[in-house]
Amino acid sequence: MKANQLNTSSETSFQQLGLSELLVKNLAHAGMVAPKPIQEKAIPAMLAGHDLLAIAQTGSGKTLAFALPVLAQIAAMGSKRKPKTARALILAPTRELAVQIETSIRAVASNMHLAIGLILGGVSRHTQIKRMAAGVDVLIATPGRLMDHIREKNVDLSQTQFFVLDEADRMLDMGFIRDVRRIAELLAPKRQTALFSATMPKEIAQLAQSLLRDPVEVETAPQGTTAGDITEKMYPVTMRDKKQVLAGLLALPEFRSVIVFTRTKYGADAVTRHLEKTGYPVAAIHGNKSQNARQRALNGFRDGSVRVLVATDIAARGIDVPGISHVINFELPDEAESYVHRIGRTGRNGASGVAITLYDAALERSRLRGVEKVTRKRLDLQALPELPDVPFVKKPVTHEGAKKSPAAPAKQKRNRNRRPKKSFTHKHGGGRQADMRAQGKPAKKSRSERRKRPAA
Structure with missing residues (x-):
């Protein structure tokens, strides 16, 4: 694809880029x-x-790269919104990323009197329908739930003049490309489109070819490269020992705020249970969790009440929490590109970070080769540091599991006048039947025996 090239000076301010005074003020208030x-x-x-x-890595500031010019252009339009419509549509592959984008946009859109909507799965559909009734200026959505609302005629995209596709390669991985194409067909014919992706596989290049018109192409880092302020370490650990080694690493004081990545949802839950037993404040986030549960886990991680967040790759690109000190790959991912997005959760916005991989050569050799191919560098094994032994925390004894003690209230004496319980009869004899036989009395016939008719 032939693309225009854009040259900019190395030292500029937001105001020099052509943004409005209000946007620049909001950015300064947010510390940018x-x-x-x-x-x-x-x-x-x-x-x-x-x-x-745009080819941009996670943590590069791409959310504001598309949000700021969209907000500036919408604010200059001045026309009235129409019911169920959206002037701008931003598609994100995961719920976490959609929420993150909405949060960032609201932070810089203060006092602009713009309506912002959020459509994603796992939360109330009624609230989303109500929000779209009068129309919005900016709609952030995940493809699946947006398609549901389109089919039910709750959303009209015919007036949408700005279209942003974020994390396009992740859309491909999650099977959303067909929905993306259907959504694009419903937008206003005259529109501005921006496509952001960390990598550019053949399918994404073809999608860009069909959606974009003579685009400007920008690239902040070569595809597959990791941020320079992330220190990567790899320790040899067998799968059997990984949970104990993980618990030992987390006992070290420098592991202040940590994301642990697993390959599967089952694995995430297993690691979470193990860390809970060792007493760490931990929460899990994966596809089987409801949106409310996932948001509670993220909020706890942000405010520090959750020190360790265990996640699958579905959350790798949707977590933007400042101050993450470490990312730990409990297992290497099946998709090599996910490694770049995983470790990109730390070392963001100029801060340094550490990414650690627990590597089992017997099981993960092919995954490691894939990661090294994507990142274009070799990951060397290092000696595992000496770690403290972390025992399980004894759970407080509950009433159900408590043993008898002298302080426990005595059992009530049985009422001797109460009639004894009836014994149930076993089909082979026993209980009351056995007592009758012992007394020389004929045993009572069972119901099935009584129903048998004598032979003719």
Whole structure:
């Protein structure tokens, strides 16, 4: 695909990029004064009306790279919203990423009087229908739930003039590309489209070809590269020992805020249970959790009440929590590209971070080769540091599991006048039947025997 090239100066401010005074003020209030490289390249291109194809890694600041020019252009329109419509649509592959985008947009859209909607699975459909009734300026959505609302005629995309597809390669991994194409067909013919992806496989290049018109292409880092401020370590650990080694690592004081990635939902729950037994404040986040449960886990991780978050790859690109000190790959991912997105949760916004992989050579050799191919560098094994032994925390004794003690109230004496319980009769004899035989009395026939008719 032939793309325009855009040159920008190395030292610029948000105001120099052409953003409104109110947006610049909101950015300063949020602690952002100078644009990041992806923002410096993307914002002028979108403000000039160009479509955009951006290759950007996680943690690069890409959310504001597309959000700021979209907000600036919508604010300048001034026309009235129509019911059930959205002026801008931002598609995200996961619920966590959608929530993160909404949070970022609300932070910089203060006092702009813009209506922002969020449509995703796992939460009330009625609330989303009510929100869309009067129309919104910016709609952030996941493809599956958005398609449900489109089929039920709760959302009308015919007026949508701005379309952003975030994490396009993740959309491909999760099987959303067909829905993306259907959604794109429903948008206004004259629109501005921006496609963001960390990698550019053949299918995404074809999607970009069909959606974008003479786009400006920007790239902040070569595909598959990891952030330079992340220290990567790999320790040889057998699968049998991984839980104990993980618990030992978390006992070290430098592991302040940690995400642990597993391959499966079952594995995430198993690791979470183990860490709970050792007394760590831990929560799990994966596809089987409800949206409310996932959001509670993320909120706890953000406010520090949850120190360890155990997650599957579905959350790898949707977690943007400042101050994450470590990412631990409990297992290497099946999709090698996920390694880049996993470790990108730390070392964000100029901070340093550490990514640790627990590697079982007998089971994960092919996965390691895939990761090294994608990242274009070798991951060398290091000696496992000496770790403290972390015993299980004894659970408080509950009433049900308590043993008898002298302090326990005495059992009530049996009422001797009460009639004894009837014994149940076993089909082979016993109980009351056996007592009757012992007294020389004929045993009572069973119901099935009584029903038998004598032979003719």
